[in-house]
Amino acid sequence: MKVGFLGPEATFTHVAVQSFFEKEEHLAYTSIPACMDGLAEGEVDLAVVPIENSVEGSVPITIDYLVHEQPLQIVGEIIMPIRQHLIVSKKNAEKWKDAKVIYSHSHALAQCHPFLHEHFKSTRLEPMTSTSAAAKFVSENEHENIAAIANEYAAKAYGLHIAVSDIHSNTYNRTKFVILQRENTAKEYGLLKKENQKSTFVVMMPENKAGALHQVLSAFAWRKIDLSKIESRPMKTGLGNYFFIIDVEMGYDEVLLPGVKQELEALGFTVKIIGSYSTYSK
Amino acid sequence: MKVGFLGPEATFTHVAVQSFFEKEEHLAYTSIPACMDGLAEGEVDLAVVPIENSVEGSVPITIDYLVHEQPLQIVGEIIMPIRQHLIVSKKNAEKWKDAKVIYSHSHALAQCHPFLHEHFKSTRLEPMTSTSAAAKFVSENEHENIAAIANEYAAKAYGLHIAVSDIHSNTYNRTKFVILQRENTAKEYGLLKKENQKSTFVVMMPENKAGALHQVLSAFAWRKIDLSKIESRPMKTGLGNYFFIIDVEMGYDEVLLPGVKQELEALGFTVKIIGSYSTYSK
Structure with a gap:
């Protein structure tokens, strides 16, 4: 089995894929749409891309591409602590406090802002395309006293030394990745377990009227179905038009979820269930 | 007056700042938190950062930092078409079809995926830290037949030629930026106009119980207040805890919005109004 992911190597998406699909073949893609197209065209069997609160990669693009361009199914979710x-070269292990430049992805620099503000207030911060690219750069320039912010996998991959660990702010400390498949074959790959099941709804409304979302939520509320996420996203048709992504904390069953779908459709909404799957926390 | 923004120069945030604050002094920051801290500490009078569907910069970080770290006020919103x-060097104006490498920010490469898939299927795509950095790189290597994907401002800034315009996919074609201020002084800067007013609520719930969001929305729905956006975001306190960002299509008034706030507080929710402001579309 081949698993595609948002590359390059040694990024957080790669760590998620490595830890979840230990024995499978992995294929890096340069963008989220390219990864999803690769799956749709059969180059890989599964694809792993970030969907929420990510360090690398554009998460709105995952949702929008899934809804508008590639009708793939979510067959699993991986939650990774970030x-x-x-990280510095082994040569500079004792001199990290005097680092001249700190390299990382701009999102990682932002996540570590309180640490950097305290210890490196006047040090130059240089954004790179990924945390892994920053670690690679430090390893290729070990004669200079520079540092990178990256994960431990990148430190290991490029033979570097972790000078200070866990420098991220607590506010943004996990990323959700979805495992995608052409059709829902979660059972085939053994991805569906009994606990921690959830389902993702996409609900489009005929017009942006007051109370429409309230009406949508009523269909879940009176059935006492817990929502774990709701997000409005603009449709491509115009400024005022939105659709909703709703995550509910239950897998697909025979009664409640089809009931919600039918009720909303009767009220004029368009409803798609883009996945019923299990969540895995690492 | 000094306006801080998420840099570097010639990015989309810079274009938004240039077109909106034509005569003011502009100061580039390397990250969204640094920009917001700069404003809080008085280095600038206003700050402009992306908040939705952005090309460069992490948008969840804007919301999370605003809610958890820096209690700044939103005093305006700028919507820019992306x-x-x-873009190629003038030397390569006729040879763009044979470009060997295409450089851009990874989000821009993703946004132009259908165009690239059709015309440059086997061309190497190389992510850079910003669209503007990509244009700069092309201008510094004009002897090589390479191309960048960037905005027209970057093409002009680096003396480059636009080979094919508007190659982005229609799905993701605008970015929202917020104008931030230490206190709500929108009137002082002439930012508040009568049309297109909106307000942004942050609602935190005591526990993640079924129907809590439904209860929140009832407070808006029975008053027939239109919501233009709703998004759940994880709290930093744990996996199951969420807060909600709700945009309503009206400015702060004396009756309806305080009524919503009081009603929700009586039900046990924590409510903050982080801005009542006008929207400007460019």
Whole structure:
């Protein structure tokens, strides 16, 4: 089995894929749409892309591409803690406090802002295309006293030293990745377990009227179905038009979820269930 | 007056600042938190950062930092169309079809995926830290037949030629930026106009119980207040805890919005109004 992911190597998406699909073949793609197209065209069997609160990669693009361009199914969700470390070459292990430049992805620099503000207030911060690219750069320039912010996997991959671990702010410390498949074959790959099941609804409304969302939520509320996420996203048809992504904390069953779908359709909404799957926390 | 923004120069945030604050002094920051801290500490009078569907910069970080770290006020919103162009050096104006490498920000490469898939299927795509950095790189290597994807401002800034304009996919074609201020002084800066007013609520719930969001929305629905956006965001306190960002299509008034706030507080929710402001579309 081949698993595509948002590359390059040693990024957080790669760590998620490595830890979840240990024995499978992995294929890096340069963008989220390219990864999803690769899956749709049969180059890989599954694809792993970030969907929420990510360090690398554009998460709105995952949702929009899934809804508008590639009708793939979500067959699993991986939640990874995001741990950022200050990394230097082994030569500079004792001199990290005097680092001249700190390299990382702009999102990682933002996540570690309180640490950087305290310890490196006047040090130059240089954004790179990924945390992994920053670690690679530090390893290729070990004669200079520079540092990278990256994960431990990148430190290991490029033979670097972790000078200070866990320098990220607590506010943004996990990323959700979805595992995608052409059709829902979660059972085939053994991805569906009994606990922690959830389902993702996409609900489009005929017009942006007051109370429409309230009406949508009523269909869940009176059935006492817990929502774990709701997000409005603009449709491509115009400024005032939105659709909703709703995550509910239950797998697909024979009664409640089809009931919600039918009720909303009768009220004029368009409803798609883009996945019923299990959540795995690492 | 000094306006801070998420840099570097010639990015989409810079274009938004240039077109909106034509005569003011502009100061580029390397990250969204740094920009917001700069404003809080008085280095600038206003700050402009992306908040939705952005090309460059992490948008969840804007919301989370605003809610958890820096209690700044939103005093305006700028909506910019995002237009991406294929840009080459003037020397290579006729040979763009044979470009060996295409450089851009990874989000811009993703936004132009259908165009690239059709015309440059086997060309190497190389992510850079910003669309503007990509244009700069092309201008510094004009002897090589390479291309960048960037906005027209970057093409002009680096003396490059637009080979193909508007190559972005229609799905993701605008970015919302917020104008931030230490206190709500929108009137002082002439930012508040009568039309297109909106307000942004942050609602935190005591526990993640079924129907809590439904209860929140009831307070808006029975008053027939239109919501233009709703998004759940994880709290930093744990996996199951969420808060909600709700945009309503009206400015702060004396009756309806305080009524919503009081009603929700009586039900046990924590409510903050982080801005009542006008929207400007460019």
